[in-house]
Amino acid sequence: MSLRIVVCVKYVPDATGDRHFADDLTLDREDVDGLLSELDEYAVEQALQIADGADDAEITVLTVGPEDARDALRKALSMGADRAVHVEDDDLHGTDVIGTSLVLARAIEKAGYDLVISGMASTDGTMGVVPALLAERLGVPQVTLLSEVSVEGGVVRGRRDGDSASEQLEASLPAVVSVTDQSGEARYPSFKGIMAAKKKPVESWDLEDLEIEADEVGLAGAWSAVDSAAQRPARSAGTIVKDEGEGGRQLAEFLAGQKFI
Amino acid sequence: MAEVLVYVDHVDGAVRKPTLELLTLARRVGEPVALALGAGAAETASVLAEHGAVKVLTADAPEFADYLVVPKVDALQAAVEAVSPVAVLVPSSAEGKEIAARLAVRIGSGIVTDAVDLEAGEQGPVATQSAFAASFTTKSRVTRGVPVITVKPNSAPVEAAPAAGVVETLPVGFSAQATGTKVLSRTPRESTGRPELTEAAIVVSGGRGVNGAENFAIIEALADSLGAAVGASRAAVDAGWYPHSNQVGQTGKSVSPQLYIASGISGAIQHRAGMQTSKTIVAINKDAEAPIFDLVDYGVVGDLFQVVPQLTDEVNTRKG
Numbered sequence: 001m002s003l004r005i006v007v008c009v010k011y012v013p014d015a016t017g018d019r020h021f022a023d024d025l026t027l028d029r030e031d032v033d034g035l036l037s038e039l040d041e042y043a044v045e046q047a048l049q050i051a052d053g054a055d056d057a058e059i060t061v062l063t064v065g066p067e068d069a070r071d072a073l074r075k076a077l078s079m080g081a082d083r084a085v086h087v088e089d090d091d092l093h094g095t096d097v098i099g100t101s102l103v104l105a106r107a108i109e110k111a112g113y114d115l116v117i118s119g120m121a122s123t124d125g126t127m128g129v130v131p132a133l134l135a136e137r138l139g140v141p142q143v144t145l146l147s148e149v150s151v152e153g154g155v156v157r158g159r160r161d162g163d164s165a166s167e168q169l170e171a172s173l174p175a176v177v178s179v180t181d182q183s184g185e186a187r188y189p190s191f192k193g194i195m196a197a198k199k200k201p202v203e204s205w206d207l208e209d210l211e212i213e214a215d216e217v218g219l220a221g222a223w224s225a226v227d228s229a230a231q232r233p234a235r236s237a238g239t240i241v242k243d244e245g246e247g248g249r250q251l252a253e254f255l256a257g258q259k260f261i
Numbered sequence: 262m263a264e265v266l267v268y269v270d271h272v273d274g275a276v277r278k279p280t281l282e283l284l285t286l287a288r289r290v291g292e293p294v295a296l297a298l299g300a301g302a303a304e305t306a307s308v309l310a311e312h313g314a315v316k317v318l319t320a321d322a323p324e325f326a327d328y329l330v331v332p333k334v335d336a337l338q339a340a341v342e343a344v345s346p347v348a349v350l351v352p353s354s355a356e357g358k359e360i361a362a363r364l365a366v367r368i369g370s371g372i373v374t375d376a377v378d379l380e381a382g383e384q385g386p387v388a389t390q391s392a393f394a395a396s397f398t399t400k401s402r403v404t405r406g407v408p409v410i411t412v413k414p415n416s417a418p419v420e421a422a423p424a425a426g427v428v429e430t431l432p433v434g435f436s437a438q439a440t441g442t443k444v445l446s447r448t449p450r451e452s453t454g455r456p457e458l459t460e461a462a463i464v465v466s467g468g469r470g471v472n473g474a475e476n477f478a479i480i481e482a483l484a485d486s487l488g489a490a491v492g493a494s495r496a497a498v499d500a501g502w503y504p505h506s507n508q509v510g511q512t513g514k515s516v517s518p519q520l521y522i523a524s525g526i527s528g529a530i531q532h533r534a535g536m537q538t539s540k541t542i543v544a545i546n547k548d549a550e551a552p553i554f555d556l557v558d559y560g561v562v563g564d565l566f567q568v569v570p571q572l573t574d575e576v577n578t579r580k581g
Contacts, residue, residue, distance in 0.1 A: 168446045
């Protein structure tokens, strides 16, 4: 029986670019280049490895986002995913994390799944809650923040390295998994992969396809609101000294002045 | 006065500092009612009472340790139903955020994560967050349901505020999902004797310039002289010089200590994302052009192998 894997990925603004807010306090996407969130590359990699170990598997890569988000899907397809679903709708603009999890959950159900895999967090919002929200909405186990993951005989196992302990986890499929950047280096797309990706299907779904009303999502449907956003004042220029043999002692003097010693 | 539910992070009854910080913030929006779960829950009551908890709800069952996250969500939901709070505050640990998120969607509430400050507002609690590698500061609110807000460590002072701290056992019924993810085994992280990275008042970090696992000893020596936690940049972690659990940055931990000392770290945006909200920033780097110097309150352009041991000696001398 085929193992159906859905990988949730996000198209994020390049962190090395100059990111700022638009007038409606959503991300201003005009001047920023985007890319597949680096942490989601690990999810694609683990999906590929799990599929390799299965008799028969199909990997669907899924994203919710504007037109450009298709670039993130292309990257995942060129790494080796089989097909892609792009949820795109003008009414999605400004959707918060609760709304995003609704859209993803509906799309995952429509695509069909045994296993959902995502990165531990996006590199833009960095909330890290979407995998847990998906498990809650789908009513399936969450096996999250894994640095090691394996799937065998309808059971997913993995290691979760927390702040105070390392845990071995186990759940039956269907399940939602998220992986950390310790799960294994993501492969680079090969030339062959890039060429093959051009022929792979990318389906486009809108809110109607997912039976979601416009007022359940978007800025107006959000369950939280950003009231203001202010650029952090530039730090006043600090004192910089060149070490000429006394740098450590000078630094100690500064720290003592600040009452750290 | 309205009640505010505070989720307690504790290890066998020892309450972790971020929870005590939460009680300080909770008192700005109402009367704190604490919820402590699992082994040792009842033992948290006295310290919670000293810091403002008017009531401490406790629940213990094997489910809390044997299964991941969901049993705790079930308990928090039961507490929300018992208390009818004006807000639910949860520490922004990885698990805390997962618990908070699942609770929010279950009770039909919005969520704000990683708040660095909290105040009462006309339309409910207002959370301060930092965005885009801390280059922006935003003010956010939950607009639907009971606000669920997770708060980062070091967001408020720990303050004594003696309160009744009446202990009550909370009855918890577990959902069908509660036993979905089994915890087969749990290996406690070996204690280094140093403070927890995300909670520490001082963090001393090493990067590519440290140039080898064995050289981290000089970073550790400085950290120990200051009673600090040790951090590492991604470059140092990827090179295998220091464990991933100590990585500071976008794909590691986000820290916000009183003092951050970066040694041999150039300050790529991914690293800055994890430490830019530190109150005082100090850097030691050979390269005068390193971007980290744009952030510093005090920077030393020099060889860390000279500067760091000299600083350590000086700190030890001044302490002694």
